[in-house]
Amino acid sequence: MSSDNPNQTGLVITLTESIRSFLLSVSKDSRLSQELRELALALSSATDASYKHIRSLWIQSDVEARPGLISLFSGSNFVFAIPKPREKNSAGGIIGLVFGMLFETLLFIIRTSEPNLKSPSSTSRMKKNQ
Known part of the structure; x- marks a missing residue:
């Protein structure tokens, strides 16, 4: 499942009938602020x-009237937002390639400048001759 609203951040869940009925009851609760009631009404029509x-609506609602938090969320699923594609810098690939080539050149110079190291082919020839 993916979220319809890309602006939602954090944990996003699907609305079940129990959550929807809770939100509708909160939207009619006169003890809550107008802003919270409007939020509850707007959320009740969302998927x-x-x-x-x-959770903030649940905390602000009446303790005797609200359902248990675990029972409220039972049956709902997580909604995962589709991340936006990563922006790649074209210079990054070129710089990586250049540094890789310089590193390989440095390794080649180190290997060839050590006099004690013999190549595997010369060692096998010496064993053959003995």
């Missing part, structure tokens, strides 16, 4: 919502 918003 998914931020856990942070639902």
